[in-house]
Amino acid sequence: MKKCLNNGRLPELVSELDWYALLVPPQKEFAAQEILSKRDIATFCPFQSVWRKPSRYSKDKVLKHYPVMPRYLFAGFAGQVDWYRLFQMPLVSAVVGVAGEPRCFDNMDAFIRNFRNGLRRPDHDRHMPTHREFGVGDTAVIVDSALAGRHVVVESIDKGHAFFTVEMFGGEMRLSLPTDKLEAA
Template sequence: MARHEKFAPVDWYAVRMRPPRASRRKVRAGCIFETYRARDGSRRQRAVPQTGREEFVHEMLLRRAGFEVFVPADRVWRRPNRFSEKVLVANPLLTGWMFVGSRGGMEWGKLVEIGVVDIMGSAGRPMRVPEREIVDLMNRFGGGRLAPEAHRYMRSYSEFGEGDEARVAVGPLDGLDVRVVSVGGPSVRVLISLLGREQEVEMPAHHLERRA
């Protein structure tokens, strides 16, 4: 994507996907991965415990297709089972519905291919949702799971190159200084120092900010 396109306005629309119950299913995405050496001597990767975030399945599918996505959610205390303590769980406010954004024009055909079956509109025409309303909804109904998306959408981030010094801006490693080892599309590999040793981990580029 050209640099000027990254900062172009986002056109937002409310869409509904099928089946509606699937909108509550979640996956874990955005985990940080570390490289380790297996017993056979090969180099492998594994997810760092307690990293990543929960995403709704529909949200993940749309984001992987290149769309900006926002699912308004509330957080409620629930007990997974009678032997467990209560935990905060995010649930979508509008079952099956979410907001999808795109820079430079919406790709309606791609939305249909992914599973969008309805688009909120008027007189048979899709109705664009003003950005200021989306930002307000993000602030009110982020559901405690907005941070990475909000940082990507609500603030711009600089591109990084090999050897650049950076600082983690979101997530469990927030505030940690790192050095960029390599860049691959929207992800970067960085060198971090944890527990007295250095290791390479992979994370989304928008989790980083340049060091002052």
């Protein structure tokens, strides 16, 4: 029975287990999580989801998951832990402890509740330039159109379009542009 908790499955196990932070190689958190889960060890890796281009030649973005705590993976054990067997598993380098003794986390259920489904960026970020995302209430600069270079305050975002108010022709006009035509100021 697989006990992988990164998607919020089996939350009833959280309070029954002793949770330890394991140190794994960089960028191998999800691989180590899969290996431990296949060996019936409950695991949890807090992650954030962001929209990124798979390559510089692609226009579309895909949702990528990145660990919130790089190199750390949480594992839950019931009863005595066989450390010797654990350290023989691939990708497990060390366990976090104090004075050479592994130390379990007391309030793991609250921690998992905060990151149950990961930290996810809004869907409208998918249509914005990478690292130049903006949200409602943020100031953005128009980069492409007849209004290029003008700073606007984003009032709402809907279906890939940002709505804002611009003073034109002696009055205020509510306009919209595709979100890829604006960048964070």
